[in-house]
Amino acid sequence: MASHLKNLSDFSHTTIPNGSAFKIAIVVAEWNAKITGALYDGALKTLLKHGVQENNIYSVAVPGSFELTAAAEIFLNRQPDLDAVICLGCVIQGDTKHFDFICDAVANGITNVGIKHSKPVIFGVLTTNDEQQALDRAGGKHGNKGDEAAITAIKMADFATTI
Template structure:
């Protein structure tokens, strides 16, 4: 496995733009709260580290990962938000529910991004077990919340750079 020995939250090889000019929405699933809380902390701290102010970050909770779709849509409709970071965790169980939820969330968030023409970031862990989730929420593989925040900063900056030519 490619991630077995790698910290996925190492950004030393890339330049991260200044986060200060933009407003960020973070939508966090309450299901698997210990994990999503760690993802949130990683995302929030990364935004602050790269120049965002607390007043530029709007955080809302939704019941589960499926609700991230409507949470992101509502947030983009109701506020002057430049990008939304969606954080959740779906852990494989005994039924196919995992497959349906993961596919629906990925498709739904893509559709929200296209509808609003703004970056909607998929920070949803889709793991086989709880340990894999903890490993990716501040454990040995870094924090997917950090990655989601960096992705949001880069994508909103790209959108801003391209505005004059679109």
């Protein structure tokens, strides 16, 4: 089914583990703050709803999506007992190739940090054609990518402890 027809944040088809044993960091970009703030709110509420203790959630803001990778790396170097890092950002297509360079760098960077540390580093970055698409995915008609990132963090942290 096409994404324009459904809420992408429906988790009724999956089991979500209890997150009470996990320490999770959230790194959120300040650029496109209206959107990233909604992503952050969704992620935080979802982590709390699924048992992650408030004192085990560490949050930091960075200037933009490009800085998410460095912040995740710094978090994992300084707090190696973290179970996962959630990276939240929003890059909206413009008139130049800047969009492509940023999206590529952030996706690869987040992946590489996770591989380097053998920890889940979650890609919660919207890469949209326009602001409305971003709003639709940050608490609008398509759900909240922040919720999805939080569920992914809990599921992957649980996976890492059970394998």
